[in-house]
Amino acid sequence: MASKSKASRLAQKAYWEEKLNERLSLLGDRGLEPGKIAKDTGVRKIRAQMRETEARLKVISDLGRKAEEMARTKAEKMAGPKKEKGKKKGEPEETAIVSKRQEKKKKKVESKAEES
Secondary structure, X not given: OOOOOHHHHHHHHHHHXXXXXXXXXXXXXXXXXXXHHHHOHHXXXXXXXXXXXXXXXXXXXXXXHHHHHHHHHHHHHHHOOOOOOOOOOOOOHHHOOOOHHHHHHHHHHHHHHHHO
16 A cells, blocks of 8 residues: 555545544454553554654645755745856956866867867
8 A cells, every 4th residue: 555645645644534433443342441452452452553644644745845945945045046157256357266177178179279
Protein backbone atom coordinates (compact mmCIF):
# COMPACT_ATOMS: atom_id res chain seq x y z
CA MET A 1 0.00 0.00 0.00
CA ALA A 2 2.85 2.36 -0.61
CA SER A 3 1.69 5.48 -2.38
CA LYS A 4 2.81 9.08 -2.45
CA SER A 5 -0.52 10.70 -3.26
CA LYS A 6 -2.57 12.29 -0.55
CA ALA A 7 -5.86 11.03 -1.97
CA SER A 8 -4.81 7.37 -1.84
CA ARG A 9 -3.46 7.77 1.70
CA LEU A 10 -6.76 9.30 2.81
CA ALA A 11 -8.55 6.34 1.23
CA GLN A 12 -6.22 3.99 3.09
CA LYS A 13 -6.94 5.81 6.35
CA ALA A 14 -10.69 5.38 5.82
CA TYR A 15 -10.14 1.69 4.98
CA TRP A 16 -8.18 1.03 8.19
CA GLU A 17 -10.71 2.94 10.31
CA GLU A 18 -13.48 0.76 8.86
CA LYS A 19 -11.47 -2.41 9.54
CA LEU A 20 -10.79 -1.27 13.11
CA ASN A 21 -14.45 -0.57 13.76
CA GLU A 22 -15.37 -4.00 12.37
CA ARG A 23 -12.80 -5.72 14.57
CA LEU A 24 -13.81 -3.77 17.68
CA SER A 25 -17.49 -4.58 17.14
CA LEU A 26 -16.68 -8.26 16.56
CA LEU A 27 -14.68 -8.48 19.77
CA GLY A 28 -17.30 -6.49 21.65
CA ASP A 29 -20.01 -8.88 20.49
CA ARG A 30 -17.95 -11.80 21.82
CA GLY A 31 -18.08 -10.15 25.23
CA LEU A 32 -14.37 -9.40 25.71
CA GLU A 33 -13.24 -6.81 28.22
CA PRO A 34 -11.85 -3.48 26.93
CA GLY A 35 -8.38 -4.37 28.26
CA LYS A 36 -8.31 -7.62 26.29
CA ILE A 37 -9.69 -5.89 23.20
CA ALA A 38 -6.83 -3.36 23.32
CA LYS A 39 -4.30 -6.20 23.57
CA ASP A 40 -5.78 -8.14 20.64
CA THR A 41 -3.18 -8.67 17.92
CA GLY A 42 -5.59 -7.81 15.12
CA VAL A 43 -6.53 -4.50 16.76
CA ARG A 44 -2.88 -3.67 17.45
CA LYS A 45 -1.92 -4.41 13.85
CA ILE A 46 -4.71 -2.24 12.46
CA ARG A 47 -3.81 0.63 14.80
CA ALA A 48 -0.17 0.34 13.70
CA GLN A 49 -1.26 0.63 10.06
CA MET A 50 -3.32 3.70 10.95
CA ARG A 51 -0.33 5.30 12.70
CA GLU A 52 1.85 4.61 9.66
CA THR A 53 -0.74 6.14 7.34
CA GLU A 54 -1.10 9.21 9.59
CA ALA A 55 2.68 9.67 9.64
CA ARG A 56 2.83 9.49 5.85
CA LEU A 57 -0.03 12.00 5.53
CA LYS A 58 1.89 14.36 7.81
CA VAL A 59 5.00 14.03 5.64
CA ILE A 60 2.97 14.66 2.49
CA SER A 61 1.44 17.82 3.98
CA ASP A 62 4.87 19.01 5.18
CA LEU A 63 6.30 18.51 1.67
CA GLY A 64 3.40 20.45 0.18
CA ARG A 65 3.91 23.27 2.66
CA LYS A 66 7.63 23.36 1.90
CA ALA A 67 6.97 23.45 -1.86
CA GLU A 68 4.59 26.39 -1.40
CA GLU A 69 7.17 28.22 0.70
CA MET A 70 9.90 27.64 -1.88
CA ALA A 71 7.61 28.85 -4.69
CA ARG A 72 6.78 31.97 -2.68
CA THR A 73 10.43 32.79 -1.99
CA LYS A 74 11.31 32.16 -5.64
CA ALA A 75 8.55 34.54 -6.76
CA GLU A 76 9.79 37.19 -4.32
CA LYS A 77 13.32 36.73 -5.58
CA MET A 78 12.24 37.05 -9.21
CA ALA A 79 10.20 40.19 -8.44
CA GLY A 80 13.12 41.88 -6.67
CA PRO A 81 15.87 43.93 -8.32
CA LYS A 82 18.30 41.97 -10.46
CA LYS A 83 21.97 41.91 -9.59
CA GLU A 84 24.68 41.94 -12.23
CA LYS A 85 27.14 39.11 -11.92
CA GLY A 86 30.83 39.77 -11.83
CA LYS A 87 30.90 43.27 -10.40
CA LYS A 88 30.42 44.85 -7.04
CA LYS A 89 27.97 47.59 -6.13
CA GLY A 90 29.02 51.00 -7.35
CA GLU A 91 31.88 49.68 -9.48
CA PRO A 92 32.19 50.75 -13.10
CA GLU A 93 31.96 47.98 -15.68
CA GLU A 94 35.66 48.16 -16.59
CA THR A 95 36.72 46.95 -13.14
CA ALA A 96 34.32 44.02 -13.10
CA ILE A 97 35.64 40.87 -11.45
CA VAL A 98 36.73 38.29 -14.01
CA SER A 99 37.43 34.69 -13.07
CA LYS A 100 40.68 32.96 -13.96
CA ARG A 101 38.85 30.72 -16.37
CA GLN A 102 37.39 33.71 -18.18
CA GLU A 103 40.85 35.37 -18.36
CA LYS A 104 42.38 32.19 -19.76
CA LYS A 105 39.62 31.88 -22.33
CA LYS A 106 40.04 35.53 -23.36
CA LYS A 107 43.83 35.05 -23.83
CA LYS A 108 43.23 31.95 -25.94
CA VAL A 109 40.80 33.80 -28.21
CA GLU A 110 43.23 36.76 -28.54
CA SER A 111 46.15 34.49 -29.41
CA LYS A 112 44.10 32.74 -32.10
CA ALA A 113 43.09 36.11 -33.53
CA GLU A 114 46.78 37.19 -33.69
CA GLU A 115 47.80 33.97 -35.46
CA SER A 116 45.17 34.40 -38.16
